[in-house]
Amino acid sequence: MPENQVILNVDDTEAVRYAKTHTLRVAGFKVEEAVNGAEALQKVAALQPSLVLLDVRMPDMSGIEVCRRIKVDFPTTMVLQVSASYISSADRVIGLESGADSYLAQPVEPAELIAAVRALLRIRSVEDQLRTVNQQLEDRVAERTRQLMEANQQLTHEIAEREKAQASLIQALKTEALGQLTGGIAHDFNNLLMIISSNLQLLGKRLGDDDRLRRYWAGAKEGTDRAVTLTQRLLTFARRQELKIESVGIPELLAGVRSLIERSVGPMNEVVVDVAPDVRLAAIDRNQLELALLNLSVNARDAMPDNGRLTIAARNARPPKGSSLADRDYVHLSVTDTGTGMDAQTLARATEPFFSTKAPEKGTGLGLAMVRGFLEQLGGGLVLTSARGEGTTAHLWLPVATTQQDAAEVTEPEAPAARPLSILFVDDEQLLVMVGADMLESNGHQVTPAGSGAEALELLQSKGRFDLLITDHAMPGMTGAELAEKARAISPEIRVVVASGFQDIPGEGDANWLRLRKPYLESDLIDLINQIYAR
Missing domain, CATH: 3.40.50.2300 (Response regulator)
Structure with a gap:
């Protein structure tokens, strides 16, 4: 018999209790004793025996009640009821219905008692094995369920990432197609502007002193110049514009363009410029960056109808992890306003070409697309962060100049006139x-x-x-x-x-x-x- 199997013998009559204990111990069982129902319940809780040999008639509590309580608290404990008084078939039924696993009438032969105990312990052993197998099966099912849930979550994540990638690809293809169309239109428009501008230049030489004709000519030239600027913005969006990349000092550039930005945002809006003293030179097209800052400043002004603060800051930085930008040094230029901000849906579309929240006569929707195209053409990028009621920040990531030469502009001497060619x-x-x-x-x-x-x-x-x-x-x-x-x-x-x-x-x-x-x-x-x- 396994050492961990304990039998609790409960009987208020000492001689009868001793006889049963002695019989079982001689047969090799480990036996503990209790003299009444209350002690029996305490020892069941403490010892958790495999089987309780339980007298039915006891002075403090009947074996029927003790059996019911044992089965409620310890349902796997086997109970063998014995009685010399209640030996009719009706008594057996009452005992078995109270939860007893078997019932013997006293006096009982030692061999019959030993056989009955062994039979119940075999049943208990089989039930324990079944419970172990069931628990193992439940554990395996739970583990497999966990694995399937993890696999499902991974699959769901991959599906979401694939849908996101597909959406990005579709957007990129749409943008590329639109860029090609825009670039082609801009090329043809450039040729038309070239014709108009050149003829205006030739006409200007022959106008004479007629003030009215000069005024008409100046109006046509101004319109042509504005059309040229729009064409350059289209080419920038299409990333097909010729860029004049040079090493530019950001503090000097911001100092030069600050007054124009202040005039653009108006006197009621505060402009703050915060540049780190060690900010590096950026490899950029100076004119395009100035135009980008003016675009962003005008957007900020329109987002601050009740007046606010525009902050332009420059730092040396690396892009955050997970960014589409290359992991290298950049000059991080941020333009932050305290305006109305954008909700998530508007923010997601903010840099789309021709998307604008302004009235049709107030904007073309090319400003942010132009800034993004210009920066990506340089090898940098544009990231917008915004929330409704919390303002907007445009993060401009500018490539660092590979050589830190003096960024001051060099004025080339005027070339002599060429011979007739x-x-x-x-x-x-x-x-x-x-x-x-x-x-x-x-x-x-x-x-x-x-x-x-x-x-x-x-x-x-x-x-x-x-x-x-x-x-x-x-x-x-x-x-x-x-x-x-x-x-x-x-x-x-x-x-x-x-x-x-x-x-x-x-x-x-x-x-x-x-x-x-x-x-x-x-x-x-x-x-x-x-x-x-x-x-």
């Missing part, structure tokens, strides 16, 4: 060819026009030497860069100017290969030619 002028827009030729010829140069790359190559092969090739870049059939390569294969000494509003033009960096941003002024074109031949 033989120039091949190429553009698929005939009006641009005409006005470009007029500009150049009015400055003493000889111009041969061409409407395509193929026509230009034929002229190079048939007419011989040209000093300079000026070509548009985005042309059907052959780009300006491709034309330049083929032209230099025919005439290695020819110098090249590629005119375009786009940024990425192959071949730039060659001493005889220069860029001219569209739309350009006559003075820009002539100055560039003079610089080429001043070398």
Whole structure:
């Protein structure tokens, strides 16, 4: 018999109790005794025996009541009731219904008592094994359920991440498609502005002193200049604008643009500039960053109808973990207002192109998209944080300049006028060819026009030497860069100017290969030619 199996023998008659205890101990059982019902209940609680041998008739509490209480508190304990007084079948039924597992009438033969005890303990052992197996099964089911719940949570998370990635991809594709469309429109618009601007420049030379005509001309020129600015914003959004990247000191830039920002936000709004003394130089396009700060300042002004405070701060920092930005040093420029703020839905769409909460006549929805496109083109980024009633902060992450040279602007000496040149002028827009030729010829140069790359190559092969090739870049059939390569294969000494509003033009960096941003002024074109031949 296992050592941990204890039998509690309960009987108020000492001789009978001794006889049963002696019989069981001789058979190898570990037996404890109790003389009445109260002591029996105490020892059951303390010893938790495997089986209770329980007399039915006791002076303080009947064995029937003791059995009921044992089965309530310790349902796995086996109870064998014995009685010399209650031995009828009705008595047996009452005992078994009280919860007893078996019932014996006294006097009982020792062999029968031992057999009955062993039978009940075997049942108890089997029940214990079943309970153990059931508990193991329940534990395994619980563990498997936990694993399935974790797998389901992981799957749910992956589905959410996939949906988020798909939404981001769809948005990126939409933005890319819109960017391509915007870039194409901006290119065509640039050509139209180039035609208008160039003709205005030529017309301005011949207006004379008529004040009214001068006023009309100035109005047309101002409108053209504003259209040029809008085109540059479109190109910035499309990330196709040519950027003039240089090392810029942020404290100096903010000092220079502060007065303009203060005028933009109005005298009732406070402007605070907080720049760390050790802030590093940033590799940026100065003009574009100034324009971005003005855009953000105007947005802040509109968000503070009851007046507030605009804070511009600059620090050296690394982007937070989980950011889409590269883990490297940046100049962190923040623009914070105390305005109305944005709810989560508006914040999620704030940098979408053409999305605006302003009235149609108050905004185009390109401001934040332009800032984001400009920063991403630089290798930085724009992050907005906002909450309704708590204002908005625009976080501008600016790439750090790789060399910390002096950021002060260097004024180049004016180049001397070039000698009269033989120039091949190429553009698929005939009006641009005409006005470009007029500009150049009015400055003493000889111009041969061409409407395509193929026509230009034929002229190079048939007419011989040209000093300079000026070509548009985005042309059907052959780009300006491709034309330049083929032209230099025919005439290695020819110098090249590629005119375009786009940024990425192959071949730039060659001493005889220069860029001219569209739309350009006559003075820009002539100055560039003079610089080429001043070398």
